[in-house]
Amino acid sequence: MSAGAFNILWLQAGSCGGCTMSMLEHGSGGLFHELGTLGVKLLWHPSVSEETGTEAHVVLERVEKGETPLHALCIEGAILRGPDGTGFFNRLAGTGRAMLDWARSLAAKADYCVAVGSCATFGGIPAADPDPTDAAGLQYRKAAAGGALGADYRSRRGLPVINIAGCAPHPGWIMETLAALALGVLTADDLDALGRPKFYVDHLAHHGCSRNEFYEFKASAETLSQRGCLMEHLGCKATQAAGDCNQRGWNGAGSCTKGGFACIACTSPSFEDIRDYHRTPKIGGVPIGLPLDMPKAWFMALAALSKSATPPRVRKNATADHVVVPPRGANRPKE
Amino acid sequence: MTRLLVGPFNRVEGDLEVELDIEDDAVASARVTTPLYRGFEQILVGRPPADALAIAPRICGICSVSQSMAAAAALRALYGVAPAPNGIVAANLAHAAENMADHLTHFYIFFMPDFARAQYAGRSWHEAALHRFKAIEGAAANEVLHARRRLLEIMGILAGKWPHSLAFQPGGTTSAVDLGQKAQLVAIARDFRRFLETAVFAAPLEAPLALKTPEELERFCEGEGAEGDFAAFCRIARALDLEHLGRAANPLMSYGAYRGEDGAFLNEGLFDPSTGALSPLDAAAIREDVSHAYMRDGPEEPSLGRTEPYIDRPGAYSFAKAPRLHGRPAEVGALARLAVHGHPLVRALLARSRGSNVFARVVARLIELAMVAEAAEGWAKALALNEPFCAEPPPDAEGEGVGLVEAARGALGHWLGARKGKIRAYQIIAPTTWNFSPRDASGAAGPVEQALVGAPLEGHGARAASVQHVIRSFDPCMVCTAH
Numbered sequence: 001m002s003a004g005a006f007n008i009l010w011l012q013a014g015s016c017g018g019c020t021m022s023m024l025e026h027g028s029g030g031l032f033h034e035l036g037t038l039g040v041k042l043l044w045h046p047s048v049s050e051e052t053g054t055e056a057h058v059v060l061e062r063v064e065k066g067e068t069p070l071h072a073l074c075i076e077g078a079i080l081r082g083p084d085g086t087g088f089f090n091r092l093a094g095t096g097r098a099m100l101d102w103a104r105s106l107a108a109k110a111d112y113c114v115a116v117g118s119c120a121t122f123g124g125i126p127a128a129d130p131d132p133t134d135a136a137g138l139q140y141r142k143a144a145a146g147g148a149l150g151a152d153y154r155s156r157r158g159l160p161v162i163n164i165a166g167c168a169p170h171p172g173w174i175m176e177t178l179a180a181l182a183l184g185v186l187t188a189d190d191l192d193a194l195g196r197p198k199f200y201v202d203h204l205a206h207h208g209c210s211r212n213e214f215y216e217f218k219a220s221a222e223t224l225s226q227r228g229c230l231m232e233h234l235g236c237k238a239t240q241a242a243g244d245c246n247q248r249g250w251n252g253a254g255s256c257t258k259g260g261f262a263c264i265a266c267t268s269p270s271f272e273d274i275r276d277y278h279r280t281p282k283i284g285g286v287p288i289g290l291p292l293d294m295p296k297a298w299f300m301a302l303a304a305l306s307k308s309a310t311p312p313r314v315r316k317n318a319t320a321d322h323v324v325v326p327p328r329g330a331n332r333p334k335e
Numbered sequence: 336m337t338r339l340l341v342g343p344f345n346r347v348e349g350d351l352e353v354e355l356d357i358e359d360d361a362v363a364s365a366r367v368t369t370p371l372y373r374g375f376e377q378i379l380v381g382r383p384p385a386d387a388l389a390i391a392p393r394i395c396g397i398c399s400v401s402q403s404m405a406a407a408a409a410l411r412a413l414y415g416v417a418p419a420p421n422g423i424v425a426a427n428l429a430h431a432a433e434n435m436a437d438h439l440t441h442f443y444i445f446f447m448p449d450f451a452r453a454q455y456a457g458r459s460w461h462e463a464a465l466h467r468f469k470a471i472e473g474a475a476a477n478e479v480l481h482a483r484r485r486l487l488e489i490m491g492i493l494a495g496k497w498p499h500s501l502a503f504q505p506g507g508t509t510s511a512v513d514l515g516q517k518a519q520l521v522a523i524a525r526d527f528r529r530f531l532e533t534a535v536f537a538a539p540l541e542a543p544l545a546l547k548t549p550e551e552l553e554r555f556c557e558g559e560g561a562e563g564d565f566a567a568f569c570r571i572a573r574a575l576d577l578e579h580l581g582r583a584a585n586p587l588m589s590y591g592a593y594r595g596e597d598g599a600f601l602n603e604g605l606f607d608p609s610t611g612a613l614s615p616l617d618a619a620a621i622r623e624d625v626s627h628a629y630m631r632d633g634p635e636e637p638s639l640g641r642t643e644p645y646i647d648r649p650g651a652y653s654f655a656k657a658p659r660l661h662g663r664p665a666e667v668g669a670l671a672r673l674a675v676h677g678h679p680l681v682r683a684l685l686a687r688s689r690g691s692n693v694f695a696r697v698v699a700r701l702i703e704l705a706m707v708a709e710a711a712e713g714w715a716k717a718l719a720l721n722e723p724f725c726a727e728p729p730p731d732a733e734g735e736g737v738g739l740v741e742a743a744r745g746a747l748g749h750w751l752g753a754r755k756g757k758i759r760a761y762q763i764i765a766p767t768t769w770n771f772s773p774r775d776a777s778g779a780a781g782p783v784e785q786a787l788v789g790a791p792l793e794g795h796g797a798r799a800a801s802v803q804h805v806i807r808s809f810d811p812c813m814v815c816t817a818h
Contacts, residue, residue, distance in 0.1 A: 018396020259495020
């Protein structure tokens with residue numbers, strides 16, 4: 001082990017592996033180069049490390065016995081506690097032990113414990129009704145504190161589990177959090193009430209959405225692939241969902257709403273319990289999920305006003321899949 | 336006889352446990368265990384059918400688009416809706432990007448690092464393998480991740496993000512591409528082709544695409560393509576005789592890949608490597624046996640099947656069910672696709688060993704990579720920008736729909752039943768469920784269990800590289816296997 005390295009042990013629990021797949025996209029020079037730049041050493045990672053079988057077992061045992069310092073334990077995937085609390089739905093192969101048992105044991109040795117993705121954070125998709133495996137996040141089950149490690153768990157540096165929620169998280173969310181930990185600059189004040197790094201959850205997925213003008217005028221898409229706002233009819237949760245999603249590029253310059261489909265609030269607890277993801281639930285024709293911090297009466301009044309003021313250009317483009325009416329005069333702006 | 340337990344088995348997608356019975360320093364029998372069960376089929380039941388498009392892709396972070404494509408195809412069959420032609424092309428292009436990224440990740444990040452193992456120190460090729468392919472530290476890794484990242488920019492344009500996108504719909508795709516994006520897609524396809532021509536094949540793509548016989552392959556690896564990583568693998572494979580490792584002789588099955596208006600880019604069918612016979616695929620002959628799975632008995636037809644965990648089932652050793660076609664195991668993957676399609680080099684390699692093997696599996700994957708990379712540019716150019724990408728949404732329907740697609744790792748099927756606006760039943764058989772099937776009621780082993788028999792351990796026991804090569808040659812995706 002190189003001196004001064006920041007040791008990360010990465011484990012996959014009840015996971016699809018997508019958080020790792022996302023992280024592998026990070027850095028123009030390649031992830032491993034980036035990790036080297038940050039002084040991070042991967043003690044073991046299931047997708048990329050050479051050690052397998054007993055060799056991997058030895059790495060884990062040394063950490064568990066305290067022989068190898070563990071600076072950050074990263075767990076991807078929900079902790080499956082069933083059946084009947086045995087954790088048998090997710091054993092770590094070759095060890096005869098459930099991942100539930102490994103997670104609890106190793107978390108006690110970690111300076112920092114990081115839940116990567118919404119499964120490890122809140123339980124995620126495996127915790128969806130009927131929750132066949134008694135799935136939980138490390139420190140939450142849905143929005144309730146507790147989870148596999150318990151509400152009172154603190155890592156050796158005194159922090160709760162750091163929750164990089166998202167399904168899958170942006171590679172930047174993962175790597176910037178790990179970088180902040182390696183640099184020793186992440187404190188409890190940098191986490192929100194659900195343990196998520198504020199640098200990306202103190203925004204709404206709506207911020208920076210390229211459909212903003214359609215939102216302002218309540219000019220809505222009626223079916224998928226149309227350009228209008230996805231909130232009124234197509235289930236978009238971006239005005240309620242935490243994330244700087246539309247201020248970053250995903251796989252280059254993409255995002256969910258740019259890709260033509262609704263935000264499903266994958267950074268939020270219980271996004272797995274939504275029904276009819278692409279249909280906005282309404283009462284009396286009014287969407288029930290309005291922006292969180294805006295008085296409903298004001299929203300309704302402004303929506304009615306802006307609908308009546310919608311320029312024909314915006315209204316027509318909203319229900320087309322490409323621009324049918326370009327902005328007038330856009331080629332000769334006035335001072 | 337001694338018994339060895341191998342796990343955690345990494346550099347596969349997910350986790351895997353292998354139990355080996357050893358006689359005379361070689362594997363006498365093997366049992367592979369899928370140690371993870373999350374319950375997706377239980378979670379899908381009772382939801383609106385279209386929600387499968389949000390839930391099913393999250394089975395797998397490495398083949399999420401494949402899961403989306405299978406779910407969309409099942410819904411399409413249920414609704415009887417015809418997708419917009421652009422949507423078919425765009426979905427195929429995004430699917431190609433995922434599959435190529437997977438083949439690349441498999442070759443460089445999962446498979447090749449085993450040749451850098453200390454077990455091979457002193458072999459003439461080991462120094463070079465160590466330098467190029469060692470896990471995390473090898474020179475190739477960052478080059479590959481850079482190329483992969485560029486390739487996956489296709490997802491930013493067509494799918495919003497990867498993994499886990501809702502862009503793939505029964506009516507087509509949700510992202511209506513404009514002229515600038517089309518130009519970007521072509522540029523990305525060309526950049527990826529250049530990477531293949533520089534690092535992987537060290538030759539114009541036409542050269543690997545033209546290979547028809549094992550002799551031509553050998554000449555390519557010693558000549559024009561000698562500097563490439565493909566040739567490096569072929570030389571190591573020859574030195575280690577990987578053509579005689581991991582042999583199995585099951586029917587090779589493909590559902591057909593990249594379907595368009597003019598049929599599939601790679602045909603569907605069934606190829607028997609022991610006789611060389613090609614036959615039509617009869618998907619209605621697929622059954623799932625649970626005799627060695629931690630699952631309760633139920634109807635074996637996937638359209639009627641259910642999934643109920645039963646941990647105390649006597650004799651069970653895996654969460655995976657055992658899929659069978661006409662009562663037999665089948666091997667799936669790039670090798671099966673190209674064999675069914677009639678690729679002459681792949682057919683010749685299969686004929687030479689009267690079955691599949693480690694070498695043939697990896698060669699087929701890289702040849703397919705070249706074929707799809709060439710096609711991808713054409714698909715990007717075929718997008719008709721004035722035409723729709725997504726057809727009108729389908730009306731609610733009751734009944735059944737089956738979606739059969741090819742993921743990077745092979746045949747993926749979704750069987751969906753809907754009633755009164757809800758999913759009544761949902762069964763998924765993933766590629767690795769086929770390849771890493773446990774035994775069935777007759778005691779017949781699955782493909783990888785067969786392929787491990789005879790693997791020499793050379794005194795290395797559970798650490799033997801031969802076991803690593805055999806298992807990883809299938810490119811297992813264990814998170815999909817039991818889902």
